[in-house]
Amino acid sequence: MSSNRYSWLDKPQADREQQAPLLLPTKEIPGSYGIPFITPIKDRLDYYYFKGHDNFFQSKINQYSSTVFRTNMIPGPFMASDPRVIAVLDAKSFPILFDTSKVEKKNVFTGTYMPSTKLTGGYRVCSYLDPSEPSHTKVKQFLFNLLKSRKDYFLPAFRSAYVAPIFSSVESQVASQGHADFNALNNDIAFDFLGEAYFGAPPSKSGSFITFQKKVTIWLLLQLAPLASNVLTKFLPKLVEDLLLHTFSLPSFIAKPGYKNMYEYFNTAGSAALDLAEKVGLSRDEACHNLIFATCFNTYGGLRVLFPGLLRRLAQSGRDWHARLATEVRQAVASHGENGQVTLGALEQMELAKSVVYEVLRIDPPVEFQYAHAKKDFLLQSHDAQFQVRKGEMLFGYQPFATRDTRVFGANAGEFVPDRFVGSDGAKLLRYVWWSNGPETEDPTVNDKQCAGKNFVVLVARLFVAEFFLSYDSFTAEISNSLVGSQVNITSLTKAKAKAGNFY
Numbered sequence: 095m096s097s098n099r100y101s102w103l104d105k106p107q108a109d110r111e112q113q114a115p116l117l118l119p120t121k122e123i124p125g126s127y128g129i130p131f132i133t134p135i136k137d138r139l140d141y142y143y144f145k146g147h148d149n150f151f152q153s154k155i156n157q158y159s160s161t162v163f164r165t166n167m168i169p170g171p172f173m174a175s176d177p178r179v180i181a182v183l184d185a186k187s188f189p190i191l192f193d194t195s196k197v198e199k200k201n202v203f204t205g206t207y208m209p210s211t212k213l214t215g216g217y218r219v220c221s222y223l224d225p226s227e228p229s230h231t232k233v234k235q236f237l238f239n240l241l242k243s244r245k246d247y248f249l250p251a252f253r254s255a256y257v258a259p260i261f262s263s264v265e266s267q268v269a270s271q272g273h274a275d276f277n278a279l280n281n282d283i284a285f286d287f288l289g290e291a292y293f294g295a296p297p298s299k300s301g302s303f304i305t306f307q308k309k310v311t312i313w314l315l316l317q318l319a320p321l322a323s324n325v326l327t328k329f330l331p332k333l334v335e336d337l338l339l340h341t342f343s344l345p346s347f348i349a350k351p352g353y354k355n356m357y358e359y360f361n362t363a364g365s366a367a368l369d370l371a372e373k374v375g376l377s378r379d380e381a382c383h384n385l386i387f388a389t390c391f392n393t394y395g396g397l398r399v400l401f402p403g404l405l406r407r408l409a410q411s412g413r414d415w416h417a418r419l420a421t422e423v424r425q426a427v428a429s430h431g432e433n434g435q436v437t438l439g440a441l442e443q444m445e446l447a448k449s450v451v452y453e454v455l456r457i458d459p460p461v462e463f464q465y466a467h468a469k470k471d472f473l474l475q476s477h478d479a480q481f482q483v484r485k486g487e488m489l490f491g492y493q494p495f496a497t498r499d500t501r502v503f504g505a506n507a508g509e510f511v512p513d514r515f516v517g518s519d520g521a522k523l524l525r526y527v528w529w530s531n532g533p534e535t536e537d538p539t540v541n542d543k544q545c546a547g548k549n550f551v552v553l554v555a556r557l558f559v560a561e562f563f564l565s566y567d568s569f570t571a572e573i574s575n576s577l578v579g580s581q582v583n584i585t586s587l588t589k590a591k592a593k594a595g596n597f598y
């Protein structure tokens with residue numbers, strides 16, 4: 095890497111990002127919410143159907159010449175009682191969403207609407223709690239304790255319950271049909287891996303495995319339908335889909351029998367985890383509903399987007415990058431692995447694989463939206479101006495814009511650069527990687543809203559890359575859009591020829 099690749103990083107911080115507040119002009123926040131009811135629906139249709147996500151925001155940035163502006167956010171009437179937000183779309187203003195001294199994050203996990211608590215046993219689970227609420231501390235600490243108690247199982251569980259079944263299924267489908275639907279396999283197999291990793295009890299051993307996946311998926315869809323679009327448009331006009339998905343909450347009773355089944359599995363398989371919960375003062379019932387949410391929504395929902403997203407970017411990066419990754423992985427396994435297998439020590443040697451994971455999480459953050467309410471009046475700074483925010487106003491960040499900010503990541507901010515985070519200059523950029531609702535350089539605590547599973551996610555994503563390039567030299571895939579994220583159909587796999595040393 096050339097020494098001046100990120101020459102702008104050598105500039106004083108003030109030039110680059112943090113102009114002294116007094117130098118920034120104070121401006122009115124541009125934009126308006128328009129006519130109640132009518133404009134929120136127009137904004138919703140623009141966002142979903144007429145302009146698309148990125149263009150919806152970009153056109154407003156262009157219209158107002160500002161990355162901070164007022165707009166309505168989806169889903170709007172009748173789902174959300176108040177769709178009005180202040181959008182923060184650059185790397186300077188976005189981190190306001192992490193500042194718990196200025197913002198409150200109560201009931202804003204899914205944005206301007208909140209799914210019924212009937213879907214979570216009547217509890218507001220951790221993701222909807224503000225750190226100021228006592229149960230937030232208890233639940234988050236419980237999840238930290240669970241992850242810590244299981245950390246030695248993650249790698250073997252990933253190898254036996256994820257890598258082995260998914261690689262063999264992909265190989266046999268490519269051989270027999272010429273392609274393999276990676277998303278479908280990932281959706282089936284990832285859940286079993288989580289059961290093994292968190293509880294040592296994969297649901298496939300509890301009988302009705304496939305129907306179990308379906309139950310979890312239905313439960314997820316009931317919560318996420320207001321954020322989805324173009325699901326039914328093959329069969330129905332757009333406006334009918336809009337009415338069905340975005341106007342009223344789908345009835346929670348649809349998920350009730352399946353949820354009962356999920357509860358039974360977690361209550362039994364997660365019994366040791368629930369013992370940990372009692373030690374921090376949580377009832378087993380509240381802990382069990384939180385365990386379901388953290389596993390099925392936070393983790394499983396996240397991995398359904400992250401792994402296909404990772405493969406998509408790898409497929410598009412091409413053979414030369416595959417070769418560099420394969421060489422790195424195999425050399426690390428040869429020097430730091432055990433019996434030709436990946437170990438945590440070997441993983442630490444794989445700087446390029448690590449960078450690829452951070453780059454995917456930067457350019458395609460699996461959770462694109464973050465929301466918060468102002469706790470008090472304050473001045474919000476973008477790169478170019480400062481704006482008065484009033485107590486109670488809702489802030490909204492569209493993360494893919496903030497983490498593709500050219501003023502932080504340079505002219506190629508919109509491109510996937512696999513080695514962006516390699517080396518000491520690359521490491522300096524990690525504080526602008528925010529997929530976990532906080533900087534990648536920080537760890538989550540009970541006092542903030544950063545993802546409780548941050549380190550688990552980075553670990554399994556790095557393991558995914560390592561295991562993949564230990565087994566394969568290269569691959570090709572057809573990419574399209576899925577309900578959330580990318581749809582990946584693997585069309586060819588080249589099995590590993592060289593164990594270590596130079597790939598070429």
Ligand code: HEM
Binds near residue numbers: 199389395463464545
């Ligand atoms: C690819 C996987 C994942 C992604 C993309 C992801 C992303 C996120 C994001 C963006 C938030 C903040 C949402 C907000 O408040 O606006 C969050 C919160 C949270 N995540 Fe994750 N997450 C993932 C996996 C996990 C895992 C493995 C766990 C396991 C425990 C987990 C547990 C949580 C919890 C409990 C919260 C709420 C934190 C709090 O209330 O302080 N997540 N996650």
